[in-house]
Amino acid sequence: MAEKTAGSELSDQIKAIQAELLSLTxxxxxxxxxxxAAGADALRDAASRAGDAAYGAAHDAHRRGEQLAEDLQGRITANPLPAVLIAAxxxxVIGAVLGRR
Structure with a gap:
């Protein structure tokens, strides 16, 4: 009978260990x-912030480019002869460099 009791106790302990492992899993x-999920949310937020920053930088660069073009056009309109001479x-120079090749 002692063997059955020891076997029963061992079986109960194994079942308890299995239950604990299942709970831990x-x-x-x-x-x-x-x-x-938290990592995915953080990644989405970071990507959104990076996209917003890139959009803002592109918008600023576009605005600066337009302003530069307007300034250049104003200078050419105000001084057409120097602009033509500089372009010529x-x-x-470009023709001389390409002609040497």
Missing amino acids: ETVRSYSKEHA GIGL
Whole structure:
């Protein structure tokens, strides 16, 4: 009878260990899901902020480019002869460089 009691106790202990392992597995699974969701949210937020920053930088660059073009157009309109001479000089330099090749 002592063998049955020891075997029964061992069986009960194994069942208790299995239940604890199952509980631990569920805890780890739910912890992983929570942290994965939090990580995904943080990644989405970071990507959104980066996209907003890139959009803002592109918009500023576009605005500056337009302003530069307007300034250049105003200078050319105000001083057409120097603008034509500068353009001709640049054309001659480029032609000389390409003609040597």
